Amino acid sequence: MFFTYLRRELRRRRKAALVVASGLALGIALVIVVNSVSNGMGRAQEKVLQSLYGLGTDMTVTKAATPASGDAQRPRFRFEAKDDDSEDKQSSDRVMAQGFTTLPASTVTEVAGQKGVSSAVGGLSLNVVKVSGQFTRGQFQQGDGGVEMRGKPGAGPRYRIEGGGADFDVNMYTVYGTDVTQPALGPLTSSEITSGRTFKTTETNAKVAVADAAYAKEKKLRTGSTVTIKGATYEVIGIATASSGDAAANLYIPLKQAQKLSGEKDKVTTVYVKATDSQQIGAVKSAIRKNVPGTTVTTSADLAKTVSGSLSTAADLAAGVGKWLSIAVLVAAFLVAGLLTSSAVSRRVREFGTLKALGWKSGRVTRQVVGEAVVNGLVGGVLGIALGLAGAYVVTAVSPTLQAQLGGSGGGPGGPGGGGAFLAGPGRQAAKSLEVALTAPVSATTIALAVGLAVAGGLIAGAFGGWRASRLRPADALRRVE
Amino acid sequence: MYELRGVTKRYTRGKDVVHALDGVDLTIGDGDRLVIQGPTGGGKSTLLQMLGGLDRPTSGEVVLDGTDLAELPEARLTRVRSENIGFVFQSFNLIPTLTAQENVETALVPLGIKAADRRERAAEALKSVGLGERLGHLPSELSGGQQQRVAIARALVKQPKVLLADEPTGNLDESMRDEIMDVLERMWKEHGLTFVMVTHDSALAKKAPRLATIRKGRITVTEKTGA
Numbered sequence: 180m181f182f183t184y185l186r187r188e189l190r191r192r193r194k195a196a197l198v199v200a201s202g203l204a205l206g207i208a209l210v211i212v213v214n215s216v217s218n219g220m221g222r223a224q225e226k227v228l229q230s231l232y233g234l235g236t237d238m239t240v241t242k243a244a245t246p247a248s249g250d251a252q253r254p255r256f257r258f259e260a261k262d263d264d265s266e267d268k269q270s271s272d273r274v275m276a277q278g279f280t281t282l283p284a285s286t287v288t289e290v291a292g293q294k295g296v297s298s299a300v301g302g303l304s305l306n307v308v309k310v311s312g313q314f315t316r317g318q319f320q321q322g323d324g325g326v327e328m329r330g331k332p333g334a335g336p337r338y339r340i341e342g343g344g345a346d347f348d349v350n351m352y353t354v355y356g357t358d359v360t361q362p363a364l365g366p367l368t369s370s371e372i373t374s375g376r377t378f379k380t381t382e383t384n385a386k387v388a389v390a391d392a393a394y395a396k397e398k399k400l401r402t403g404s405t406v407t408i409k410g411a412t413y414e415v416i417g418i419a420t421a422s423s424g425d426a427a428a429n430l431y432i433p434l435k436q437a438q439k440l441s442g443e444k445d446k447v448t449t450v451y452v453k454a455t456d457s458q459q460i461g462a463v464k465s466a467i468r469k470n471v472p473g474t475t476v477t478t479s480a481d482l483a484k485t486v487s488g489s490l491s492t493a494a495d496l497a498a499g500v501g502k503w504l505s506i507a508v509l510v511a512a513f514l515v516a517g518l519l520t521s522s523a524v525s526r527r528v529r530e531f532g533t534l535k536a537l538g539w540k541s542g543r544v545t546r547q548v549v550g551e552a553v554v555n556g557l558v559g560g561v562l563g564i565a566l567g568l569a570g571a572y573v574v575t576a577v578s579p580t581l582q583a584q585l586g587g588s589g590g591g592p593g594g595p596g597g598g599g600a601f602l603a604g605p606g607r608q609a610a611k612s613l614e615v616a617l618t619a620p621v622s623a624t625t626i627a628l629a630v631g632l633a634v635a636g637g638l639i640a641g642a643f644g645g646w647r648a649s650r651l652r653p654a655d656a657l658r659r660v661e
Numbered sequence: 662m663y664e665l666r667g668v669t670k671r672y673t674r675g676k677d678v679v680h681a682l683d684g685v686d687l688t689i690g691d692g693d694r695l696v697i698q699g700p701t702g703g704g705k706s707t708l709l710q711m712l713g714g715l716d717r718p719t720s721g722e723v724v725l726d727g728t729d730l731a732e733l734p735e736a737r738l739t740r741v742r743s744e745n746i747g748f749v750f751q752s753f754n755l756i757p758t759l760t761a762q763e764n765v766e767t768a769l770v771p772l773g774i775k776a777a778d779r780r781e782r783a784a785e786a787l788k789s790v791g792l793g794e795r796l797g798h799l800p801s802e803l804s805g806g807q808q809q810r811v812a813i814a815r816a817l818v819k820q821p822k823v824l825l826a827d828e829p830t831g832n833l834d835e836s837m838r839d840e841i842m843d844v845l846e847r848m849w850k851e852h853g854l855t856f857v858m859v860t861h862d863s864a865l866a867k868k869a870p871r872l873a874t875i876r877k878g879r880i881t882v883t884e885k886t887g888a
Contacts, residue, residue, distance in 0.1 A: 180779075184759065190758070536742060537742070537743065537767055538739055538743020539770065543771070654715040654716040
């Protein structure tokens with residue numbers, strides 16, 4: 180009888196039921212879309228962070244920032260003037276540790292020894308600036324104009340210098356010295372080897388390199404090609420494609436080679452740390468800061484805080500406006516559902532009064548009203564989930580591109596212009612801009628939340644109506660007649 | 662058997678106090694047929710509500726088979742209604758979305774009778790009022806007289822001791838009225854019910870063996886011999 184009565188009543192009042200269900204559906208759909216977009220933001224942020232960190236890295240350790248010591252570390256390029264008319268190109272490579280700050284390699288062991296650290300691996304991020312080109316000497320010419328070289332004005336021959344100058348090309352790229360013995364950690368993990376192979380664990384000092392796909396395309400590198408860095412030639416053994424955003428570096432070479440190139444023997448710029456328990460990251464961070472002085476520990480949470488740009492704005496919008504809008508719509512939907520259910524009970528006073536007169540307990544009548552409201556809520560939930568899934572699908576299909584600016588304290592010493600995008604790379608001091616496509620993944624939790632809200636909406640509406648129905652007196656069945 | 666002693670019902674409307682029933686004393690024996698008549702607002706329906714345990718008096722006793730309904734807790738009063746009292750209303754008060762059979766079944770739901778038994782008993786009850794062919798019809802598909810017969814079947818399906826009818830023919834034309842009164846009379850006789858009916862209809866009142874008239878909350882009972 181319960182279900183027959185319920186089904187027939189809902190069918191009879193299908194317009195009102197549809198209004199209630201639609202209101203709830205709208206609220207629930209909003210919650211799903213906002214939730215899934217928030218999830219998408221989280222994933223986008225994760226991708227951004229992974230592109231810096233690589234997979235599995237919980238935190239990085241870098242050297243604590245120190246005041247810049249003048250221009251001692253600024254790159255200097257020396258070109259010699261030549262007397263002959265040689266057209267030989269001159270070039271000068273400068274290989275600098277990123278941020279000009281390094282840590283002793285022993286820090287890696289020290290960090291690895293801390294409680295809660297599962298593994299630690301060091302890496303050396305380098306910025307290479309190659310300036311190459313040639314000078315052409317100016318030629319002395321006799322004529323009317325030009326620079327008067329000798330004699331008084333108006334008297335004697337005139338000479339002028341024609342031509343001459345310099346044609347130089349500046350090539351800037353980043354190189355990352357990776358610890359090939361520990362391939363599971365570090366920035367290279369966020370890239371996939373799409374051609375050739377990655378480093379063998381035995382290639383600790385081999386003259387081999389893995390090139391980032393984008394850089395390889397630009398420089399027409401392929402597996403088997405060679406690249407020259409500061410006079411040293413490396414064979415490209417593989418091409419790595421970043422899974423999201425930009426790659427951590429243009430070229431990856433074994434750590435020892437990077438140290439040799441930069442003259443930073445036994446030095447690293449960043450230590451990548453994986454914690455044994457992801458819940459204990461805070462404690463591990465504190466332990467490292469305490470026990471390994473002179474370092475800065477950056478967790479992914481810290482780094483996430485430095486994300487700015489449209490990704491950050493969108494995340495803020497989802498967290499702020501989206502959340503409150505969902506809550507407002509839900510509250511309104513719950514209220515409307517409650518009031519409509521209550522008013523429906525008012526219109527059925529005689530009906531419920533009659534049932535009570537027939538001996539139906541208040542509880543049974545209330546259950547009937549609540550049952551109808553809950554089914555209404557569930558219909559709203561199904562509609563809302565369908566609408567929400569459609570919304571999330573549209574967001575994912577459109578995949579709006581969000582820009583994320585990551586990073587903090589600029590490019591380190593070098594002054595304005597010295598630390599632009601080319602200084603980007605792994606580590607705290609990097610300033611990096613990435614573009615990520617926004618998706619709206621709908622999780623099982625979100626669906627469970629939607630179902631919960633639908634039931635809650637139904638129960639709230641049912642509570643309004645049920646309360647009203649429970650207060651009806653059986654005498655009302657007769658009173659209405661008079 | 663009903664025994665009403667000093668039953669008073671007062672309503673407060675704003676600053677006015679309305680005495681719907683004013684010290685009513687009344688005895689209705691088992692199997693009696695009582696017709697209650699009186700002007701509108703005189704207290705007829707209020708008296709019927711007291712008899713049916715739908716409302717409680719402000720003071721006085723409404724004793725049914727030794728139990729004072731005025732003092733019973735709500736749950737027990739509900740039980741008394743579900744087991745012993747059948748109601749027929751002027752406007753039939755059928756659930757519009759339920760079929761004739763389902764409407765009759767609603768009276769058996771509180772008794773915890775299984776669905777199959779409910780259906781069977783409801784069908785029998787409808788057959789007994791001449792609606793055996795209309796089991797699956799909705800109230801909107803039935804005439805007024807047929808709807809009232811469904812309501813009578815609903816009132817009687819649980820085999821109550823008492824049948825209370827509040828102007829059962831008030832919404833029906835004359836031919837329907839006679840038809841319904843015939844059914845009610847037949848049922849009263851067949852089931853040995855205590856039958857109390859409120860009516861405005863003087864023709865019906867005249868036929869009653871016992872007539873109670875209520876004016877301004879006060880009752881006068883007229884016994885007719887040989888009726």
